[in-house]
Amino acid sequence: MLNTLASGRDVLQLELLAGFHALSDPWRLRILEELRGRERCVCELSEALGVAQSKLSFHLKTLRSAGLIEGRQEGRWMYYRLQPEYFQVLERYLQRLQNSVVLEPAPLCGETEP
Secondary structure, eight states: OOOTTSOHHHHHHHHHHHHHHHHTSHHHHHHHHHTTTSOEEHHHHHHHHTOOHHHHHHHHHHHHHTTSEEEEEETTEEEEEEOHHHHHHHHHHHHHHHHTOOOSOOOOTTOOOO
8 A cells, every 4th residue: 555544536546646656658568568478478468579688677666666567586586567447547547538528618607607
């Protein structure tokens, strides 16, 4: 949990910020695409993306901290996969925004509605 003293709304806001921050980087989006449908070893990800494991590690840590992926260690290797529950949190938030879109323009400032 991010902060046990924060309210539920504050925690959700922090989780959303972390999630959208993690999604804001092209490398992290590429990592997520590589993890679609299956778990991958860091060595596989590194090869598939053509990036050094040290750079990959930084981005994996960001994605993991945001809750978008989870990892497990098997011997000396780390394996990562998508964390579907967290994507559902982001999806519900975006759905609420979409459902509250106002299609009517606001009245001009200083004018009253009839």
